[in-house]
Amino acid sequence: MVQNQKSVYEKLGVKRIINAKGCVTTLGGSLMKPEVLDAMADASRHHVHLNELLTKASNRIAELTGAEAAFISSGAAACLLLTAAACLTGKNESAVLKLPSLSTERNEFLVSIVDEHTYIHQAFRTSGGKVISVGDENNVSVEDYANAINSNTAALLFFYGEQSKAQLVEVVELGKKEGIPVIVDAASQLPPKSNLYDLIEIGADLVVFSGGKGIGGPQCSGIILGRKDLVDACVMNASPNSAIGRALKVGKEEIVGLVTALENFVETDEDQLLNEWLNRANTILQSADGISKIGTDIKYYPKGGAHTPVEPVAIISLLDLKNTAERIQEKLVSGDPSIEIDIEENSLVIGTMSLKTGDAEIIAEKLSEAYKML
Missing domain, CATH: 3.40.640.10 (Type I PLP-dependent aspartate aminotransferase-like (Major domain))
Structure with missing residues (x-):
């Protein structure tokens, strides 16, 4: 019987993450095809x-x-x-x-x-x-x-x-x-x-x-x-x-x-790619359906940049719940799998371009668990 082999990261004791921040250097850039x-x-x-x-x-x-x-x-x-x-x-x-x-x-x-x-x-x-x-x-x-x-x-x-x-x-x-x-x-x-x-x-x-x-x-x-x-x-x-x-x-x-x-x-079909990212953002936002203390939106980043923003980003606003964004961010980062997101003021900012297939569903599930602390 062949046992499952450990990944190279597991062998080194390094924790893999779900990257909802984007292609940033500190998280290893992009994933190659x-x-x-x-x-x-x-x-x-x-x-x-x-x-x-x-x-x-x-x-x-x-x-x-x-x-x-x-x-x-x-x-x-x-x-x-x-x-x-x-x-x-x-x-x-x-x-x-x-x-x-x-x-x-x-x-x-x-x-x-x-x-x-x-x-x-x-x-x-x-x-x-x-x-x-x-x-x-x-x-x-x-x-x-x-x-x-x-x-x-x-x-x-x-x-x-x-x-x-x-x-x-x-x-x-x-x-x-x-x-x-x-x-x-x-x-x-x-x-x-x-x-x-x-x-x-x-x-x-x-x-x-x-x-x-x-x-x-x-x-x-x-x-x-x-x-x-x-x-x-x-x-x-x-x-x-x-x-x-x-x-x-x-x-x-x-x-x-x-x-x-x-x-x-x-050769990338950018319209098709944008739709894939948009679907991910909508999947993530569905986690907040029916919760009165939460506001949701999709914005396109880079925000405030010089050219047309291209990445749909899921925004989850915790309205008047002070310090809650930081608490949820900490819970996601410390979880298994670890999920890296950004926060702005009291909102969760969840990028889509660096997610793999299935990541959006995992993020939505973990957010649903995190909302129980509200």
Whole structure:
């Protein structure tokens, strides 16, 4: 008789979760489809010249996105570090070898304060650059960028997510006028897949996406799209070359997995996907049917972001029941299976895009149990 084998997580004593927060790094990004896993397994069985694989895989990504050039690294933050390095060195081999101690006055990156990700600022500093903050926590205007530009400005960093496409058009125009590259951090801004094309068409010089979020590729992968000369400079600064990006190694398995995931992603029927997510949200909200102390709604996220929200999210409002959202969240997290959700004020915020088949039903069941504490 064959006994059930433990999963790799069970062997390590790691608790699996139901992820109703989304494709966030701290929860492992996205889950990969079988065809992506098969491609990675196939890649693992053979040796190849990594530079040849990177070149041909990057060319395929450029073909899929319509970009002039593309490159793959080990995540969006890694890609942003490479874009910073590229703007400092260009295609100068001597300069590549000197980072981060390159003696150049043109080493300032203008970064909007609305981008609160300090690790992105650290990535730009790691390249040898200086970060100059512009705007405030709520907004940054093209005038804020323009007022901060000087002869030392190496590039403008635009955070697409809190900053809009309309703002990007203005910033791109400013960059073209001043002869300064515009880098767009769009790490988590897929779907919609139109963002793969629109940001480049607007005229951004370099655009970065995470491979392990909406695309559904390996978590330790990311994509740079943009101008060929700047992407070529990214390549020079990247692994497997002897350069500052050597630490940002991406393996043959991740490269192949990312290309496969992107090929699937661009063929996705987004209307069908949206309906699947919407059905999950409705299933979750049914748990609150007939309970007078609870209000329910479906909202589309990202809320307050720059582009059209795409993910239907189940909102369960606990009305006047103070601190109840935190108590229910704690009960879900501590349960078996553990369920990760967000809360806003006194409402449960339950995402749908990262759920597996059957997860919505489990969440509804566990919520019904949790409501008994009301």
